[in-house]
Amino acid sequence: MTDVSNLADNKYTAGFNTVTETEDFEPGLTEDTVKRLSALKNEPEWVTEFRLKAFAHLQTIKEPTWAHVSYAPIDYQALSYYSAPKFRNKDEIPQEILETFDKLGVPLHERDALLGIEKKDPNIIPTVAVDVVFDSVSIATTFQKELKKHGIIFCSISEAIQEHPELVKEYLGSVIPVKDNYFACLNSAVFTDGTFCYIPKGVKCPMELNTYFRINARNTGQFERTLIIADADSYVSYLEGCTAPAYDENTLHAAVVELVTHDRAEIKYSTVQNWYPGDENGVGGVLNFVTKRGLCKGESSKISWTQVETGSAVTWKYPSCILRGDNSVGEFYSVAVTKGKQQADTGTKMLHVGKNTKSTIISKGISFGDSSNTYRGQVRIGKTATNSRNYTQCDSLMLDNSKAITIPVVSQHNNSSIVEHEASAGKLSEEALYYLQSRGLDEENAVSLVVNGFCKDVFQKLPLEFAAEANQLLNVTLEGAVG
Amino acid sequence: MLVTQEFTVKVDGNTILNDLTLEYGPGIHVIMGPNGVGKSTFAHALMGNPNYDTEGAVEFYGKDLLAMETYERARAGLFISFQTPTPIEGLSNFQFIRQAMVSLNKNNNIKENLSNFRQSATDLGLGSEWDKKQLNLEASGGEKKKNELIQLEMLDPKLAILDEPDSGLDIDAIKILVEKLRAFVDKGDKTLIIVSHYAELITKLNPDTLTILDKQGNAKQTEDIQIAYDILENGFNG
Numbered sequence: 001m002t003d004v005s006n007l008a009d010n011k012y013t014a015g016f017n018t019v020t021e022t023e024d025f026e027p028g029l030t031e032d033t034v035k036r037l038s039a040l041k042n043e044p045e046w047v048t049e050f051r052l053k054a055f056a057h058l059q060t061i062k063e064p065t066w067a068h069v070s071y072a073p074i075d076y077q078a079l080s081y082y083s084a085p086k087f088r089n090k091d092e093i094p095q096e097i098l099e100t101f102d103k104l105g106v107p108l109h110e111r112d113a114l115l116g117i118e119k120k121d122p123n124i125i126p127t128v129a130v131d132v133v134f135d136s137v138s139i140a141t142t143f144q145k146e147l148k149k150h151g152i153i154f155c156s157i158s159e160a161i162q163e164h165p166e167l168v169k170e171y172l173g174s175v176i177p178v179k180d181n182y183f184a185c186l187n188s189a190v191f192t193d194g195t196f197c198y199i200p201k202g203v204k205c206p207m208e209l210n211t212y213f214r215i216n217a218r219n220t221g222q223f224e225r226t227l228i229i230a231d232a233d234s235y236v237s238y239l240e241g242c243t244a245p246a247y248d249e250n251t252l253h254a255a256v257v258e259l260v261t262h263d264r265a266e267i268k269y270s271t272v273q274n275w276y277p278g279d280e281n282g283v284g285g286v287l288n289f290v291t292k293r294g295l296c297k298g299e300s301s302k303i304s305w306t307q308v309e310t311g312s313a314v315t316w317k318y319p320s321c322i323l324r325g326d327n328s329v330g331e332f333y334s335v336a337v338t339k340g341k342q343q344a345d346t347g348t349k350m351l352h353v354g355k356n357t358k359s360t361i362i363s364k365g366i367s368f369g370d371s372s373n374t375y376r377g378q379v380r381i382g383k384t385a386t387n388s389r390n391y392t393q394c395d396s397l398m399l400d401n402s403k404a405i406t407i408p409v410v411s412q413h414n415n416s417s418i419v420e421h422e423a424s425a426g427k428l429s430e431e432a433l434y435y436l437q438s439r440g441l442d443e444e445n446a447v448s449l450v451v452n453g454f455c456k457d458v459f460q461k462l463p464l465e466f467a468a469e470a471n472q473l474l475n476v477t478l479e480g481a482v483g
Numbered sequence: 484m485l486v487t488q489e490f491t492v493k494v495d496g497n498t499i500l501n502d503l504t505l506e507y508g509p510g511i512h513v514i515m516g517p518n519g520v521g522k523s524t525f526a527h528a529l530m531g532n533p534n535y536d537t538e539g540a541v542e543f544y545g546k547d548l549l550a551m552e553t554y555e556r557a558r559a560g561l562f563i564s565f566q567t568p569t570p571i572e573g574l575s576n577f578q579f580i581r582q583a584m585v586s587l588n589k590n591n592n593i594k595e596n597l598s599n600f601r602q603s604a605t606d607l608g609l610g611s612e613w614d615k616k617q618l619n620l621e622a623s624g625g626e627k628k629k630n631e632l633i634q635l636e637m638l639d640p641k642l643a644i645l646d647e648p649d650s651g652l653d654i655d656a657i658k659i660l661v662e663k664l665r666a667f668v669d670k671g672d673k674t675l676i677i678v679s680h681y682a683e684l685i686t687k688l689n690p691d692t693l694t695i696l697d698k699q700g701n702a703k704q705t706e707d708i709q710i711a712y713d714i715l716e717n718g719f720n721g
Contacts, residue, residue: 431569432569432570432571435565436571437554438554438563439586440554440558440586441582441583442554445582445586446554449574449578450571450574453572453617456573
């Protein structure tokens with residue numbers, strides 16, 4: 001019954017797949033697919049309408065082509081839009097799926113989560129609560145009760161639509177409208193699951209909230225949707241991790257993440273993206289086409305994006321901030337590593353609307369082999385955003401035949417604001433590697449030290465547990481990257 | 484023990500060092516020569532710098548040095564100091580030493596190592612925060628030299644080639660340098676090769692042998708240290 005076969009090459013350790021009974025849609029995308037999906041999830045009419053509106057608009061638009069990436073055309077009719085593991089008994093996660101997450105180091109049971117924590121004080125509650133999404137559905141969310149004591153809602157978006165429709169209705173699509181872009185529009189039509197968080201007024205979320213996305217099914221798109229709302233004077237640190245099996249075909253992942261902060265609230269959103277990158281010849285891998293945007297709605301609110309991107313065959317992703325509230329703050333810290341035939345086109349947009357708004361962008365691109373790594377950034381300081389500031393720093397480090405491209409766009413529409421931009425691009429220094437090797441470090445360790453040092457500013461922004469994981473992931477990624 | 488036989492070093496086909504047959508056993512040795520004769524080349528070619536092509540044979544404690552990768556040479560106990568050590572962003576001095584000590588299979592006790600590191604930095608007047616500073620970044624020439632000396636102390640090689648360790652140091656620092664070099668050799672069975680023009684240093688170290696490199700890339704090794712003092716007084720053509 002349980003067969004966790006290892007399809008992975010030796011570098012990508014999460015590349016196995018899980019054999020489990022599933023409920024799937026036949027491939028194909030029509031209005032009927034959208035209706036069936038909505039009906040299956042027993043959604044209220046306004047959600048069905050939201051989806052249908054998106055589907056109708058999707059028929060009138062085309063995939064964007066401006067990014068520095070190339071991939072074989074996606075046959076949207078050949079994809080399945082729903083795949084969910086069958087629970088043999090209700091409320092009992094199949095053993096093979098438990099084993100999958102165990103293998104990936106994601107604690108599904110609260111007890112297991114607790115075991116991973118050094119308990120110095122019995123009154124200290126665990127540090128991480130997890131929502132786990134397997135293909136099209138959320139299969140478990142831990143510590144919900146504990147969080148509920150603080151008034152925090154942490155559940156799958158499907159559950160939120162049922163249990164908290166007024167909240168979802170107010171915010172869904174409020175930051176990323178249905179018509180925003182092709183992939184966001186597609187997601188709006190066919191999103192299957194994802195995470196919903198609401199932090200009430202004045203509450204500092206006592207633990208890190210974590211969503212772990214796992215793609216397992218072949219030829220199935222994953223379209224998850226995340227919505228996080230931080231009410232006035234609240235704080236939350238949210239982490240996102242993901243992996244996928246090593247299949248020969250590309251797997252489409254088109255997610256939408258919307259964040260909203262009210263007055264003086266703060267959301268710290270961290271991602272360690274480790275989707276399957278494809279093999280050394282560029283066969284297979286995840287197409288990671290993601291729209292992430294945060295709205296600093298309230299005054300003095302803050303949204304901070306930190307991302308470590310090592311996976312995916314193609315990445316198209318620009319976590320952005322709309323700084324609408326006066327004195328609001330947006331941050332973007334990114335490490336993007338590409339090797340082999342990987343292509344990344346990633347960056348951010350900082351849209352300053354409110355007065356005295358401040359944004360910081362630190363982007364570190366590292367490319368090996370034949371990969372290409374593009375930073376694309378847009379800073380717009382509007383007329384109303386007086387006395388605003390942006391600081392941008394983009395550095396790239398290259399090795400082999402890789403390409404690094406930096407495309408920063410700045411537009412400033414008032415005279416009282418200041419925009420600063422610093423950039424550097426360089427080859428990984430042979431001299432530095434020689435120096436380190438002369439002190440006994442082998443080439444791989446030497447490269448790792450140089451690259452880790454290069455990324456330090458960004459790694460420092462990650463929550464502690466995540467920083468160690470990111471570091472380890474980076475080292476695994478670097479293994480074999482040096483020829 | 485380092486023995487070179489007909490050791491030739493070329494860069495882009497040009498011979499820099501020609502047929503060197505030299506022997507360095509435990510003790511202190513000095514290499515002298517006019518500017519540009521390849522004293523630094525000698526050190527880096529032995530360390531395995533990829534910019535140099537080598538011919539001949541080099542035996543290092545019974546091993547074929549030239550067959551080894553740079554990091555293997557370090558692990559075999561060879562150390563060279565750099566004239567201009569490479570800066571590495573985001574890597575702290577102590578993190579670097581820690582990684583190097585792990586690679587070299589040295590004492591792995593972080594607490595002890597940190598305390599020794601700080602002591603060494605304090606001795607050299609580098610301040611108490613030196614362990615946290617980024618490697619060779621925003622450091623003066625003299626500070627970088629001192630940092631190389633800390634590495635010599637911490638990494639404790641069998642044989643060290645120090646390339647003008649005195650340059651950029653003031654009189655007081657040179658005094659400490661001499662003490663530290665003495666202490667290194669006094670551990671026993673250590674070989675120290677110093678490239679220097681500095682009379683004071685050579686006098687104080689009282690070397691066992693002197694190697695003179697000439698512009699043709701040839702070398703002469705002698706135990707007659709008096710020659711060194713003559714050169715210091717009269718120059719290489721005297």
